[in-house]
Amino acid sequence: MKTRTTAALLFSALLAGPALAATCDVEIEGSDAMQFNKTSIAVPASCKQFTVKLKHVGKMPKAAMGHNWVLSKASDVQGAAADGIAAGLDKAYVKPGDARVIAHSKVIGGGETDTVSFDVAKLKAGESYAWFCSFPGHASLMKGTLSLVK
Numbered sequence: 086m087k088t089r090t091t092a093a094l095l096f097s098a099l100l101a102g103p104a105l106a107a108t109c110d111v112e113i114e115g116s117d118a119m120q121f122n123k124t125s126i127a128v129p130a131s132c133k134q135f136t137v138k139l140k141h142v143g144k145m146p147k148a149a150m151g152h153n154w155v156l157s158k159a160s161d162v163q164g165a166a167a168d169g170i171a172a173g174l175d176k177a178y179v180k181p182g183d184a185r186v187i188a189h190s191k192v193i194g195g196g197e198t199d200t201v202s203f204d205v206a207k208l209k210a211g212e213s214y215a216w217f218c219s220f221p222g223h224a225s226l227m228k229g230t231l232s233l234v235k
Contacts, residue, residue: 109205110136115152115218115227117143117195124229126216128205136202137216139190147194152218153177154190154201156231159213161185162224169219178219192220208233 107129114122128135139154141147151174157165168180177192188203208214210233218227 107131109134110138112138112140113154114140114142115193116141117145117150119150119218119223119226121218121227121229126229126231127234128208128231130205130210130233130235132205134202135205136200137188137190138198138200139193140198141193141195144195147192147197148174149194151192151194151220152223152227153179153192153199153220154188154216155179155219156187156189156203156214156216157185158187159215159230162215162217162228166217166219166224170221178221187214189219205233 109129109132111123111126116122126137137154139152141152143150155165155169165180165183165185168183169178172178172180174192177189179186179189187207188201190199190201193199212233214231216229216231217224
């Protein structure tokens with residue numbers, strides 16, 4: 086009986102193997118408490134596109150407590166965030182045409198979602214990337230790191 090149970094567990098583990106394959110998407114939640122539910126994202130180099138689904142789990146409107154998801158090199162965060170604030174809500178707090186911004190979502194309010202995809206070829210192995218919310222005053226708390234992994 087013990088051998089049969091062990092064999093069944095091994096067989097189940099083998100079948101589950103493909104389910105453990107790299108995924109090319111992630112869901113991130115932002116709240117009215119100015120927090121994301123994740124602090125890091127690993128992007129598999131095998132992905133051609135990577136998709137981020139941003140979900141605002143709070144109740145406040147975007148004009149009061151909006152959130153977005155902005156990706157840049159870690160060294161560009163401060164400048165991209167500062168220039169984004171000046172761009173305003175109607176531009177999703179991202180300076181139009183900002184080459185430092187690799188990808189960004191729109192600004193969403195409570196109960197809303199947005200999805201953004203980007204070409205993984207834009208990422209370079211060994212480079213430090215960061216993501217943040219560029220809504221005024223949020224970037225210092227609502228941030229994380231992104232890495233390209235094999």
